[in-house]
Amino acid sequence: MAGRKKKTAGRMPLWLYVLIVVAIALVTYFLTSGEAEAGDPQPPAASAAAQQTPADETLTVRFLDVGQGDSILLACGDETMLIDGGPVEEGQFLVSRLNRLDVTGLTYVVNTHPDEDHCGGLAAVLAKYPAEHVYSSVTEYTTKVFSNVVKYADEQGHPVEVPQTGDSWTLGSASVHIIGPVQTYSDPNNGSLVLRVDYGGTSFLFTGDIGAEPLLDCAYVGGYSLNCDVLKLGANVRADVLKVGHHGSPTSSSEAFLEAVAPSIAVISVGEDNNYGHPSADVLARLEALGTAIYRTDTQGEIIITSDGQTLTVTTDPTSREPAAGKDAPFIGNRNSMIVHSANCAKLPGEDNRVYFNTAEEAEEYGYQKHTCIK
Numbered sequence: 076m077a078g079r080k081k082k083t084a085g086r087m088p089l090w091l092y093v094l095i096v097v098a099i100a101l102v103t104y105f106l107t108s109g110e111a112e113a114g115d116p117q118p119p120a121a122s123a124a125a126q127q128t129p130a131d132e133t134l135t136v137r138f139l140d141v142g143q144g145d146s147i148l149l150a151c152g153d154e155t156m157l158i159d160g161g162p163v164e165e166g167q168f169l170v171s172r173l174n175r176l177d178v179t180g181l182t183y184v185v186n187t188h189p190d191e192d193h194c195g196g197l198a199a200v201l202a203k204y205p206a207e208h209v210y211s212s213v214t215e216y217t218t219k220v221f222s223n224v225v226k227y228a229d230e231q232g233h234p235v236e237v238p239q240t241g242d243s244w245t246l247g248s249a250s251v252h253i254i255g256p257v258q259t260y261s262d263p264n265n266g267s268l269v270l271r272v273d274y275g276g277t278s279f280l281f282t283g284d285i286g287a288e289p290l291l292d293c294a295y296v297g298g299y300s301l302n303c304d305v306l307k308l309g310a311n312v313r314a315d316v317l318k319v320g321h322h323g324s325p326t327s328s329s330e331a332f333l334e335a336v337a338p339s340i341a342v343i344s345v346g347e348d349n350n351y352g353h354p355s356a357d358v359l360a361r362l363e364a365l366g367t368a369i370y371r372t373d374t375q376g377e378i379i380i381t382s383d384g385q386t387l388t389v390t391t392d393p394t395s396r397e398p399a400a401g402k403d404a405p406f407i408g409n410r411n412s413m414i415v416h417s418a419n420c421a422k423l424p425g426e427d428n429r430v431y432f433n434t435a436e437e438a439e440e441y442g443y444q445k446h447t448c449i450k
Contacts, residue, residue, distance in 0.1 A: 128275040128384030134249050136272075136279060138318070138370075138378040139172060140395050141165040143346030143353075144192035147281065147318065148176070151274065152247025156183040157200065158270065158281055159193040163220055164442060166199030168396065171440035173204065175399075181206040182246065186224060186235075187267040187283030189216035194224050201227035208244075211235050212256070212266045212283075238268065248384075249274040254311070255285065262286075264321060271314065275384020280314035280336060286327040315387060316340045316380060319362075323354020333361050340368050340380065340389065347373040397430065398441065404431035408443045415439075420448040 132152050139146040141161025146169060149156045155178060160169055184206045186194045194211075201209070201224065209228040214235045216222070228235050243252045255269030267283025317338035320327035322345040341362050345353045354371070362369055368389075370378045376393035400406075407423055408415040408430035415438035416423055423429070432438040435449050 128248050132248055134247070134272075134274040134277075134382045134384075136316070136380045136382075137176075138342045138344055138372060138380075139169065140372045140377045141169065141196065141344070143322065143349045143351075144195065145187070145283070145318070145322075145344045146196065147344075148173070148178075149246060149249075149272065151249045154182040154245075154247045155180075156185060156246050156251070157181050157197075158185045159187055159283075160196030160198075160200055162192045163195035163198075166196035167440050167442045169196040170199050170203050171437070172395065173200065174440075178204065180204055183207065183244070183251075184209045184228075185268060185270065186211040186221075187269075187281070188212045188263045189218065189221040189224075190263060190284065191218065191220045193283070194221050198223035198227050201231065205231060206233055209233050209235050210238050210268065212263070212268050213237065216263075246272070255282075267320075271311065274382050277316075277382040277384060277387055278314040279316040279318070279380075280312060280338070281318045282320035282327075284321040284324075284327070286321045286324055312336050314338055316342065317367075319343045319354070319358065321353075322346075322349075322351070323358045324351070325355035325357055328358045328361060330361050333365060333367075337365065338362075338367050340370065340387065342378050342380075343369065343371045343373075345371060345373045349373075396441075398432050398437060400431040400433045400437075402431055404433050406432040406435055406438055406449075408432060408438050408441070413443050414446050415443040415449070416446045417449050420446060422446070422448070 134149065134151040137148040139148060139161070142165060144161035144165065145159040146161040146165070147158040149158070160166070181200075181204050184197065184201065186197055189211065198220070206228070211224070214225065214237060225235050238253045240253050240255060240257055243250060245251070250273050252271045252273070253268060254271050256266050260266045264284035264286050267285045269283060269285060270281040272279040272281070312332070312335050314336055315338060317336050317340070319341050323343045343354045359369065370389065370391065372378060375391040377391065377395035379390045379392065381388045405418050406415050407418055407420075409424035410428045410430055411424070415432060415435060432441075432443075435445055439445070
C-alpha cells in the first residue's frame with residue numbers, strides 16, 4: 076500500500092496537467108495583450124532599421140514660415156525631403172531659404188495635395204534644385220499652378236508619382252510611411268497624402284489639409300463632419316509631433332483624432348491675420364486640453380524640431396525671412412511695397428519699414444522688385 080501511494084503522488088493527474096497548461100496560456104495571452112494595449116501600436120516593419128539611430132546623426136524638421144500655406148523641410152543624414160511649397164508668391168523666398176540652409180538638392184519632394192497654398196512654391200524649387208523623387212496625391216489638376224509643378228518635374232526626368240497608402244521609404248536613418256488617404260474623395264483637401272515619419276523612438280505626423288467630409292460615423296464640429304477614415308482602418312497615428320491639419324481649420328482636428336495622436340508638440344503653419352480665422356479657437360482649446368505644446372509660424376516664425384532618436388528639441392526663428400545684410404548694405408527694400416532701392420535712391424522707405432540686401436538679385440529672391448533707381 077505504501078508503494079502504491081508513492082507512485083500515485085509522483086504522477087500528475089491529466090485534468091490537473093491540462094488545467095496548468097491552459098492557465099499558463101491565459102496568463103501569457105493577457106500579459107502580451109496588455110503590453111500591446113498599454114504601449115503604442117507597432118510601426119510598420121520598414122521602420123525597424125530606423126530604430127537604431129547613429130550617434131552622430133539627427134533628424135531636423137523645419138516648418139518654414141511661408142505665410143498662409145505649408146512647407147516643411149526634413150533632413151536626416153545626407154538626405155532631404157520637402158513637404159509642400161507654400162503659395163506661389165513664396166516661391167522665391169523658399170528658394171532663398173533653401174539656399175541659405177545650404178540645400179543643393181532634394182532627395183524627395185512631396186506635394187500633399189494640389190491646392191495653391193501647398194504646391195505654389197514648388198515650381199520655383201524644382202526649377203532650381205534637382206529632386207530624385209517627386210510625389211503628389213495626383214498627377215493632373217485643373218490649375219496652371221499645379222501644371223507648372225508637373226512641368227518642372229518632367230523636365231528633371233522625374234515625373235510626378237502618386238504613392239499608395241502603405242508605401243514607405245527611408246530618409247537617412249528615419250523611415251517615412253504613407254498612411255492616407257484611404258479612399259478617393261471629391262475634395263482635394265481630404266485626398267491629402269498623410270505621412271508618418273519615425274526616427275528612433277520619436278515620431279512625426281504630417282496631415283496636409285485633411286478635414287471635412289460627409290461621413291456619418293465621424294465626429295461633428297461646427298456643422299461639419301471630420302475625416303476619420305485613417306482611424307477607422309486602424310492606422311498608427313500616434314505621434315510625438317503633429318503638423319495640425321488645414322492650418323488649424325475648425326473642420327480639422329476632431330477631439331477623437333487628436334486624442335488618438337496624443338501629440339506632445341503641435342505645429343500650426345498659418346499666415347498672420349489671415350482671412351480664414353485660422354487657427355480655430357476650438358482646435359487650440361482641444362490641443363490645450365491634451366497638454367500639447369503649441370507652436371505657430373504666424374507668431375513665432377520658422378519652427379525647428381530636432382530629434383536624436385529619443386529627445387525632441389524645439390527652437391524658433393522669427394528672423395528666418397530676413398536677409399543677413401547689415402544696415403550699411405547697398406540695397407534697401409520697402410517691406411510694404413516690396414520694392415528694393417539702391418541705398419542712394421531719393422525715395423527710401425522709413426527706418427522701421429526697411430530691409431537690407433547685399434545685392435539686388437538677393438532682394439529679388441525674397442520677392443522684391445527693383446525700383447527704377449537701380450540700373
